[in-house]
Amino acid sequence: MATIRTLLTIAVNRNWDTIQLDVSNAFLHGDISEDLYMQQPQGFIDINNPKLVCKLNKSLYGLKQAPRNWFEKFTGFLQNYGFRSSHSDSSLFLYNFNNIQIFLLLYVDDILVTGNNTAAIQTLISALHSQFTLKNLGPTSLFLGIQVIRQATGLFLTQQHYAEKLLNESGLLDSKQTSTPTTPKSNAQTMQNQPFEDPPLYRRLAGLLQYLSITRPDIAFAINQACQHMHQPTVQDFQSLKRLLRYIKGTASFGIPITKGLMILRTYSDADWASDTSDRKSISGFCTFLGPNLISWSVKKQVTVAKSSTEAEYRSLSAATSDVIWLRRLVAELDHPQHSPTIIHCDNTSAIALAKNPVFHARTKHIEIDHHFIRQHINSGAISVTHIASADQLADLLTKHLSPARFHDLRRKLTIQKLDA
Template identity: 40%
Template sequence: MEQPPGFVQLDAIGKPLVCELKKALYGLKQAPRAWFVKLSSYLKNLGFISARADSCLFVNKSDDAITYMLVYVDDLVITGSNEAVVQSLISKMSTEFSLKDLGELSYFLGIEFHRSSRGIHLTQKKYIHNLLSKTKMLEAHSYATPMAVNIQLFANDSLPFTDPRLYRSMVGSLQYLCYTRSDIAFTVNKLSQFLQEPTIKQWECVQRLLRYLNGTSSHGLLIKPVQQFNIQSYTDSDWGGTKTKKNKNEEVEIIPENKRSTSGYCIYLGANPIMWVSRKQQVVSRSATEAEYRSVADSITDLMWVLSLLKEMYIDVVKTPCIWCDNIGTVALASNLVLHSKTKHVELDVHFIREKVAAGIVTVGYVPSSYQVADILTKPQVYSMFAYCRAKLNIISQDEVHNGEAR
C-alpha cells in the first residue's frame, strides 16, 4: 500500500517506502476472503465444521444441542435446537467481533420472514414494490398468470426494444425474485434467453409479468412444520415445444426456434419445496421420453447434493427419495438396464440414473400429468392448472396464511 500524502517515509537512498497492512482494508478484492478465513478459523476453534456441500454453512453438534450458522459476507444467521447455546455463542463472538444482534430473523437479503402457527412465510413484497416503482407500474392492472398460454417468443420476433439495458436490468432483478417465487421461474427463464437483443414483444412480456406481480405482491413461499424429513422430486419436460389446447377440437402447438426442450423440477423436503429449476436443455431430444429422461437426470444431480447437505446437517431422511415424472417410458428406462435402440445416442453420464436406482438410492415413479406439479416450470398454463400448481408449491398470499391460522 502506498503511504498517504503528508506522511511519506523514505528509505536510505530516498525512495518512498510502502505500508505493510496488518489487516485487510474494506474495498480490496482480498478483503472478503481474509474476513472469511478469520471467521471460519474462529468458528472451527469453537467446534464448528464447514459443510462440504456449502462452505458458507457451519454446523456444531454436541451431546445436548445442534447449532447452525449461515454466513453471507458479514451477515450471519444463527439457529439451533437449544436457545441457551445460541445465546452463549453470540456472547462469545461479541468478545472477538463487533456484532449487532438484530433478534429474531425478519429480513435478510431482501427476503421478509413472517412467522405464524402455520409456519414461516417468505415474501419479497418490498423488492417487488421497488421493481414496479422503477418501471412506473405501481398503478398497473394485474394479470392472473405471469405469461399468456398462446405467446411465442423467438429472436427478432418484432422490432428491437429501444432500451436493452432496462430489459437486462429488469430480467436480472426478476431472477433474484425466483428464490421465493417458483411460480414465475419458467417465465423468467424464457425472458432470460433474449438478453442480447430484446424486442418490443419480449419487453411486453416483462411488463405482463410485472402486472402479475403487482396483483400477487404479498404471495410468497410458506415453509410448514414437518414431523418427518422425506424427499421427493416432481420432474417434467416440455418436449421441443409447448402444446396448449385452444378448444375441445383444436390444438395449437408452439415450437421453440431451436427445438430444445425445457426441463423443470421441484425438490420437496417433507411438505416444503426447497429447490426448483426451470432451464432449457443443452441438446435436442429425439423423443418425449428422452427429454423427460434428461430432466430426471438433472433432478437426481441436485437431489444428491441435497442429500449430502442434509447428512452434514445431521438430518436423517426416513424413506428412499422418489422422482415423480409423467412419462411411463422414462420410468421404465430408469429401472431397465437394457439399452434400448432409441436411447443409444444418449450420453453415458445421463445413465447414472440407472446406477442410483439400482443401488436403491432413489426410485423413479409415475404421476399422472394432471397432478404433475413441475408442469408450471416447463410451459405457460391456463389459470386453473396454474393455480393448482402454485398452491402445491406453497406459494400463497399473506391473507391466506392469516385466514388459515384463524380457522
C-alpha cells in the same frame, strides 16, 4: 437458497428459534498471508515521503483476496470453537457436543443461527462479539432481502418489499393486473421482431426479477424465458416482461410458507420437449418438497437438442436426481436422515423405463453416459422413480405456458399463497 429454506424448515419442526447476526465491515477482519502494498491514500500522503507505499497488515475492501481472507478468518474461529464445515454447503457450520446442536449459516456478512440450546447460542454470540464487530438483530425477520414472518403455523417467506420496489422502479406500480405471468399463445412465434429501443432497461429489469424468484417459483419459468433474450431484446420481449411485472403487481404479497409436517423428501420432474421454436431445445424443470414445504426448484433450458420427448424427460430426471442426492446429504447433516428412497415423480413412462433399465441401443446410444447414473442411485436405494399422471405433475408450472385455471391450480399445490392466507 435451498440451504436457507431447509434450515428454516428444520428449525420450525423442532421449535427452535432463529437468530440473525450482522458483521460490520466484514472484509476488514481478514488476515493477509501474502506481502501486499498499496499507494498512500488521498488525504493521508506523507509530505516528506510521497513516493513510499504502505504495507498491508490486514485485508481491505477492493482486494481480490478480501472475501477469501474473511471467510478463512471466520471459518478458523468456528472450527476452534468446535464447529465443523458441512460437506454439502461450505457456508453451513455444524456444532454437536454434549447433546447441544447449533447450526450456523454464513452469507458474506449475514449470519443465521439456530439450535436446541438458547444459552449455548448466547455464549457463542458473546464469543463472536469478542472477536468481530457484530450486531445481534434478534429473531430473524429480514435475511438477504427475504422477509421472514412468524405465523401461528410456522414461518412465511416473502419478498413483498422488494416486489413493490421493483414495480416502482419500472413505473408499473399503478398498472393493471394480469392473472398469469405468461400467456398460452406465447409459445408461437407470431409477433414482431423489431429491436427494443432500450436494451439496458430490459437487462436491468430481467436481472432484478431473477432475485424475486427466491420465494416465487410461480414466476421462475417466465423469468427464464425473459433472460434468454437479454442480448438482443425485441419489442415483443419487453411486452412479455411487462406482462410478468403486471402479474407481480397483483401478487406482490405472495410467498411460500414453512410449516410442520412429516419430514420426507419428494420431487417432481418434468420437461417440455422442443419448446423453443428458435433452436428446438427443451426446458427442464423440477421441484422438491421436504414434508409440506417447497425447498428447492429449478427451470433450465437443456444444453443440447433432445431427439425425443423421452430423452428430454430423461435429462430432466437426471438433473432432479442430482439435486435429490445433494438434498439427502444436506438433511442428513442437519440430523434428519432419509431412511427410505426419495420418490421422484415423472409423467413419462419411457423415461422411467430407461432409468430403471438403461440399455444402450440405436435410440439412446447418443445420450451421455453420465446421465445413466440414475440407475446406480435406484439400485443403492437413494431414489425411486414413480409414474404420475400429467394432470398431477406439479413441475408443469416450471416448464410450460399454462391456462389461468391450470396455472392457479398448480400454484396452490406448490403452496404459493398470499401473506394473509
